[in-house]
Amino acid sequence: MNRFTKLASFKKIILLAGVACSCALVAQSQTTGGKKISTDLFGxxxxxxxxxxxxxxxxEMVQNRSFEYSPAERREWNPFSYWEYITPGYSYGKISVETNEPVHANNPHYMVLTAEHVGHEESFKGDAGVGIKNPGFEGMVVKAGEKYNLSFFARQLSEKAVTLKISLQKKDGKNIAETNISTASKDWKKYTATLTASETYDTASLIILAATEGQLALDVISLFPQNxxxxxxxxxxxxxxxxxxxxxxxxxxxxxxxxxxxxxxxxxxxxxxxxxxxxxxxxxxxxxxxxxxxxxxxxxxxxxxxxxxxxxxxxxxxxxxxxxxxxxxxxxxxxxxxxxxxxxxxxxxxxxxxxxxxxxxxxxxxxxxxxxxxxxxxxxxxxxxxxxxxxxxxxxxxxxxxxxxxxxxxxxxxxxxxxxxxxxxxxxxxxxxxxxxxxxxxxxxxxxxxxxxxxxxxxxxxxxxxxxxxxxxxxxxxxxxxxxxxxxxxxxxxxxxxxxxxxxxxxxxxxxxxxxxxxxxxxxxxxxxxxxxxxxxxxxxxxxxxxxxxDLYFSNVIKKDAKDSSLAASCVQDSKTSDIILKLVNYDSAVAKTMKVDLSRFKKMQPAAEKTVLTGDANAQNTLQEKNNITPVTSAYNISKTFNYTAPPMSLTVIRIKMK
Structure with a gap:
């Protein structure tokens, strides 16, 4: 059965509206009430x-938090991607990615951090240790006074506990949030902490340093804003x-x-x-x-x-x-x-x-x-x-x-x-x-x-x-x-x-x-x-x-030149609020055009309505550098039972009318 040739039932005879809001075929005549339409139309x-x-x-602020990046995704990627090995304070050690005993079989890769020697903080400005650094997705954005939830899994591999110094750090090495955590188990355990930013900064990195000598495994290193x-x-x-x-x-x-x-x-x-x-x-x-x-x-x-x-x-x-x-x-x-x-x-x-x-x-x-x-x-x-x-x-x-x-x-x-x-x-x-x-x-x-x-x-x-x-x-x-x-x-x-x-x-x-x-x-x-x-x-x-x-559509409310395809309009009612909503569109980039609105079928309308207009240069667009070239403008608008509306060039107008 061809979708476009089968005739609808008598109750849904298609009508040709010569000069109407639809200006085309509609499902049924609406002389008294509205046609029911989907309540789920726009999503x-x-x-x-x-x-x-x-x-x-x-x-999530950490990139490659579980060390699962792979060359199969991008040739230059591997489990170390977006993690930098660091040894401040003349420290030294090593890192490796292992798969022998993961947190979970679905998450096979984890990092092993070995701190063989931790230097002295007095010899330079900043924390000493052996660790890793993650810049997130092109830098982590933090705001002064806001809190950030840190979590990770760790498994102590050395006999002695390992003390970790964890911080959010600026490019110049200054810490703008910090905390300390010591490992407490030779089994995988989840550790959590809260970092509070002392200043606003848009390209911070997360630093995890072993501040004492030892070895541990790390995985699922995560940082979220509390907000x-x-x-x-x-x-x-x-x-x-x-x-x-x-x-x-x-x-x-x-x-x-x-x-x-x-x-x-x-x-x-x-x-x-x-x-x-x-x-x-x-x-x-x-x-x-x-x-x-x-x-x-x-x-x-x-x-x-x-x-x-x-x-x-x-x-x-x-x-x-x-x-x-x-x-x-x-x-x-x-x-x-x-x-x-x-x-x-x-x-x-x-x-x-x-x-x-x-x-x-x-x-x-x-x-x-x-x-x-x-x-x-x-x-x-x-x-x-x-x-x-x-x-x-x-x-x-x-x-x-x-x-x-x-x-x-x-x-x-x-x-x-x-x-x-x-x-x-x-x-x-x-x-x-x-x-x-x-x-x-x-x-x-x-x-x-x-x-x-x-x-x-x-x-x-x-x-x-x-x-x-x-x-x-x-x-x-x-x-x-x-x-x-x-x-x-x-x-x-x-x-x-x-x-x-x-x-x-x-x-x-x-x-x-x-x-x-x-x-x-x-x-x-x-x-x-x-x-x-x-x-x-x-x-x-x-x-x-x-x-x-x-959820109700009304035809024959907004009339326009049937031959002008640059004009379009619709009239719907929200039965929950009883509001009547008019949408009038002019695609012509140079000429304002008039449409006639006839609301006489609706009773007890409030004359004070709300009008929102989106209009401007046809080639204008908003960018991250210039965000407000095109924005809708809302204002009060008085309506009557019948009125003419002149739609600006290249515009969408929405008029929302309250019922008494």
Missing amino acids: LFFEDINYAADGGLYA TFKGRANGLRADLAQLLADMHPAFIRFPGGCLTHGDGLDNMYRWKNTIGPIEQRVEQRNIWGYHQTVGLGYYEYFQFCEDIGAKPLPVLPAAVSCQNSGGTWRVGGTGQKALPMDEMQDYIQEVLDLIEWANGPVTSEWGAKRAAAGHPASFNLEYIGIGNEDKITPEFESRFKMIYEAVKAKHPEITVIGTAGPFHSGEDWEKGWQFAHQLQVPVVDEHYYTDPKWFISNQYRYDKYNRDSSEVYLGEYASWGNKLRNAIAEAVYMTSLERNGDVVRMASYAPLFAKDKFTQWTTDMIFFNNTTASLTPNYYVQQLFSANRG
Whole structure:
């Protein structure tokens, strides 16, 4: 059955609106009430690309904390990477990386530090000893008066205890925080301490010195600010997490796109490897060319969703790896590999175990593990994605079908989201949708990145979709660029997502984060470094739509020239607050344009409304050096039953109206 030709039922006859907010096909006539649309329409997509997790959102300050870096990730890397051997005060000794008796089998490498001779502090300025130094991710940022939680595992290998001098140190050798710890066990033991910074500094290093002679093993050397988001242990960088909270997303998709199914079967993201104590998690190579500690793992993702009131949307591999495995990205996609059939039952159980871990009672096996981690209550999981823009091969289809039917049979309350390839059209898109129809998959994940003109030309794409079939999750999309014109083109398209919120269940811009100097994908929503972040115009557009979601859509409220594709608009109502929310978009870069607003169907409106406008030069963009070129401006705005609104060139306007 062709998705675009089947007629909808009589109650959902498609209407052509000549001069209306939709200016296109809509699902049903709305002469009296609004059309119900998804309450989960706008959310976030998170993937550890561009150093978004380690060195980014995940607040760990030590790089290569478990000595697990490898040449398989980068040729120049090894277990010693980002650790400098130091011997101040004419001391001497040695270090080595061992694997004989690790803290845990999942974390095989650890460092052995031998202090053969410790010099005298009087002979120079500073501490004497044999030790190691870690600069973190391009320097550790500390703030005067703030506290930092240090932890590490140590095993005393010499007969006598070893005294460690631990400090945060400036480049000139001055300590700005320090503490002493002595080993107390010949078995692995976790040690903790608090370091308080005496001054603000943005390129500090962590120093661990053996100040007495002896030998010990060290592993999982970790430093976190106490001031993480919501004060969570093993938590998130507070400023970056707050930027996401400020968007008020309906959901968060994680752990990514391509990261999910990985670079080969051994690199697939397996959720069970990412929960439990961090020393027991399985670190691995990141498909984007670096390392992932999975310290930001499934527990932390679910917890963050709960902290900001967003629904969790975990996406698991469909038992196949990325078709671009082995360096075949954009070169034909010949690298997809599939788990052997004799492993499929175990893998299906892994998927089912995730649902139990998220939602099961504390008396269940996996619910008990969630409770042991500190969360006895259910995480209230509703959605689960299977697959990520996979090539629609027979191997994919057979394995997806097995997983989907198993989840549907045991957990009919869970909405499974399928996949339809990496493009807005083409073979995989067509095969993906055909396959989804056959299985009656409730929601299908579409991905596409393209230029702004495509978004303008295709703003009626979803008006044509069948309302009696699978719904859409637009899981990854963006126009190529972070200029204002890119963001406003996306705003035009997002009004169409609202208009079609009865068939488009969810949408999320991607990628989310990009770290300065560590960016593999150049069109992103938030650019950041160790101290600050730059919010792109795309961020503000996403925020304005997400923070102003509605659950009812009204057509024929905002009228504009039907032939002018540069204009778009939508009208929604949030039934929880009763607020009426208007979004008016002008993509023309030179001319202000007028739209007519007719609110006569709404009763008891307050005349004093709030207006927020994002506008400026079409080619303007925010950078880390110039962060405020483009920002939304909010002001009071008086409305009446009918009025004309003149939208500035290249602008998005949101008008929020309170009811009496």
